[in-house]
Amino acid sequence: MSSADFQATDRERRFLSYVVDETLAGRSDRIKAYSIAVEVFDRDPSFDPQTDPIVRITASHLRRSLERYYLTAGLADPILISLPKGGYVAAFSSRDTVAASAEEHTPAIIREPPQPPRRPGKPRLIAAVAVLVAAATVLVLWFGSSRLSPSEPETPHLLVEWFDDMNGSSATTALARGLTQEVISQLSKFSDIVVVQPLGQVGSDIRYALAGSVDMSAGSFRVRVRMLNRGDGSVLWAHSYDGATTVPELLKVQADIAADVATNLAQPYGALFEADAKRAVPGAPDDQAAYFCTLSYYSYRAGFNPETRPVVRSCLERAVERFPGYATAWALLSLIYIDEVRFYYPFESQKSAPLIDRALAAADRAVQLESTNVRALQAQMIALYFKGEIDAAIRVGRRGMAINPNDTVFVGEYGYRLALSGNWKEGCPLVAEARNRNPGPLAYYEAGLALCAYFSHDIEQAVMWIKKANVPDNALYHSIAAAILAEGGYTADAERERSWLMLHEPGLVANIRQETLFRFGNSNDAETFLGSIKKAGLMRD
Helix, strand or coil: CCCCCCCCCHHHHHHHHHHHHHHHCCCHHHCCHHHHHHHCCCCCCCCCCCCCCHHHHHHHHHHHHHHHHHHCCCCCCCEEEECCCCCCCCEEEEHHHHHHHHHHCCCCCCCCCCCCCCCCCHHHHHHHHHHHHHHHHCHHHHHCCCCCCCCCCCCCEEEECCCEECCCCHHHHHHHHHHHHHHHHHHCCCCCCEEECCCCCCCCCCCEEEEEEEEEECCEEEEEEEEEECCCCCEEEEEEEEEECCHHHHHHHHHHHHHHHHHHHHCCCCHHHHHHHCCCCCCCCHHHHHHHHHHHHHHHHHHCCCCCHHHHHHHHHHHHHHCCCCHHHHHHHHHHHHHHHHCCCCCCHHHHHHHHHHHHHHHHHHHHHCCCCHHHHHHHHHHHHHCCCHHHHHHHHHHHHHHCCCCHHHHHHHHHHHHHCCCHHHHHHHHHHHHHHCCCCCHHHHHHHHHHHHHCCCHHHHHHHHHHHCCCCCHHHHHHHHHHHHHCCCHHHHHHHHHHHHHHCHHHHHCHHHHHHHHCCCHHHHHHHHHHHHHCCCCCC
8 A cells, every 4th residue: 555556546545445454354244335335435325336336446446456566566565465356355365375376377378489570660550550440340330239238348458478588597587587577567557458467377368468588698688579369379569679788788778678568569559459459340249349449549540530530439438338437438538529629620619618628527537537547648638738728738748658658649649739839849859759659650740740840940851741741631731731831932732732721621721820829839839830821821911
């Protein structure tokens, strides 16, 4: 309870104290949803656990908080506390007993020879997006069913095995053990996956495993890491890392390797989510359908296709209806609501203000459910930004960065908020980092880098980035392109962008000043940009 690494809310901590104390006092028969709600959560005596899921939701979050703690800071704790599913009575086990059981039940993973490094390239990205789009097309079929829902949505589980020591030396063993723990620590920062270690019998429902090896020679080392499908042993992702064996280098490289592995596997558009998207089939159980629904959001964001937005919104609304404790679904629903404001033209305050309030309410709900969920903080940050509460948005952004600096989707969004609020110096490097580390669609970040170059008065660089971005169906992209190209003297290109906007989004053109002020948090920056908009012929004096 006193550990800073035990990431649990005050409510979850009170829950844990209560069930442990009551169990040790021999009163486990009193530990029911009703008694917890009334005695721990201060609910009214009229509390009905059938209509209010607060106890079940808190128990689910507490289980995950305990799992993360025992995989990181609590790795050497002699006693393990758990909360078995199906009830709320605490259970206790000895670390020695669990370790002995693990030796008898080490899961069999088909070993594959090390694969050559695979960096995310355009062909892989196109394939990943295509798979996600395919997943999105079956969501309506899944949610048209009236089947009873399981208690929780599906969450991908990843088994992390101890990295193999290829030398047998004490130095290699120490590096292998330390690297395994660092990888677990970094992976555990991603709220949408559950990290598992082989401390006992591992169920067949855990589809993926992470394995690695460490080899040392005179003055250097090599680490090989791969993610496998446990069902057939196929390698889904692999990479090799090399470095020097000096002590300062080892400490730095160990952290860098763990961060890179976690980012490549666990972030949106990463290897784990790409693999899960391929499992999308009509008629999936509700818990899987809700999870695939969150994947469909990333499919939509890959191309900003307005035609798929209503489908994804409907799917997410159904997901939170069936699983009201699903923080990630609430967060993505909030982001969909925001997109309906910022990608709807012309801007109408009467229509937009209630939608922004709804987005902020959904984001707040997500943060209340899971305070360390970075996607929830991302939604809250963006909703606050578009509500005009810029300072509050930036504070939320800093908190998210402190929780998980390896979630490049969040890094990029935080960088955007900083830059557009006027802090280009701090925000632009984060947008560049997101582009370099995220295997997903790059155009969003490239348009941001075009603005970064524009406001640093490097028009040639801005033109390069905006031509590289190319989001043909997004009106804001065409607006940025028109301004930059006009400022750079590319008259014919700027006219082409102006003509597209006049044909496809005349409402945006007619309201271009208010649209610009809505998006820029710094009025001086907005006026500078509007000056280039005038040069493009999109606004009159």
